[in-house]
Amino acid sequence: MGVKERKERDKAEMRDMILQSAHKLFVDRGFEEVSIRNIAESIEYSPATIYLYFKDKNDIFYALHTEAFKKFNEYMAGLLDIADPFDRLIGMGERYIQFTMEHAEYYEIMFIMDNPMDCDENSEKWEEGNKALAAVEGLIMACQQVGRFKGQDPRVLAFSIWSYMHGMCSLSLRKRLRCYSVEDGKRIPRESFESFKLMLANL
Amino acid sequence: MGVKERKERDKAEMRDMILQSAHKLFVDRGFEEVSIRNIAESIEYSPATIYLYFKDKNDIFYALHTEAFKKFNEYMAGLLDIADPFDRLIGMGERYIQFTMEHAEYYEIMFIMDNPMDCDENSEKWEEGNKALAAVEGLIMACQQVGRFKGQDPRVLAFSIWSYMHGMCSLSLRKRLRCYSVEDGKRIPRESFESFKLMLANL
């Protein structure tokens, strides 16, 4: 009697369809421009139907936020064959920037938007962020075992690195590099990141 | 015939009244929760009246954004009597954090929100941001004249510092420090900033 199983599969499929549509609309038009009605229309269902699969709009943001971290981890997974932990850490930084450029819509939900953090499940611990950060902390400790980052608190250093990376990426996404000329807007962040790598190497 | 003058003064007063009310509402309720109708009600005018003084809602954000930078500069003005440029730079960092904590609503408009950057006047050059950044760049060059930051490009270093500061502040404002325990959420940023100061001192 695989009826229950099929129903559950159908339900999951519908959820996925809503999320995919929402994601596509976010990429195409930006966040403010996407409404529940838009999403409903794009999957050819009534707006009310969305509420059978998601508690409210923030719940959709939260689900997309989880999906975003999955994608983020995919970006980082390719670095596992780099043996030296310091090189891997640097690689993470590079991929972080790459992820931001290629998936601005995900980055926004993960680190900039307010909404997903107001969601019930996310309000206490922020599991996803914790896991990602723990990975960096682990990498820093591995660096310390080969003589790097002496005397540094791994948790503090991980936060410092994250702050710098996020600062750079979010200023760019939120158009605060407009105070630079077009060429400086590219050159300065690039050179900044280069000198940041150097700084870490000499720490 | 001071009629024209008085009318202009009245107009400016009304603009100010709208801005003050909007600001107060933003502080009290947060951004998403404030509508043109709310603002209109709080100054006891019709919603349509607002549009005689501001092009649209973004125009209000833009005006507040300019006001925010004025406040920001007030915070920085107290540092002018610090003779050593490096100490003054460090002082700026401390005030930056202080400003963020005490005027989260302003910080949001200045560096996080999308809206004010979509405004006509702000779309090209972002004058306010440029001026603030130029001040930091000037301070760094002053540091270089007393032997600090040798071989560093002042514009690049200013951006690096800004990125770190903004990353830390915006992650905190947008509740991304929830992945830490309550005590770590305070301890880690504080220690991070301490070690950042040390890093600058040894650069």
Added chain:
DNA sequence: TACTTTTACTGAACACTGTTCATAACTTTG
């Protein structure tokens, strides 16, 4: 003072938004 023009303001409307709920249609179960 009387008439005209300019200015300041508003009520009502338009096209949206997130969300809820009674109702209807289809599916599975007894």
Added chain:
DNA sequence: CAAAGTTATGAACAGTGTTCAGTAAAAGTA
């Protein structure tokens, strides 16, 4: 085949930003 359960929806509610015709008061002019 009827009862029960599931799934989907139209219509409504209260809100949003924004526009515009119309009004009333103030200012300028004769």
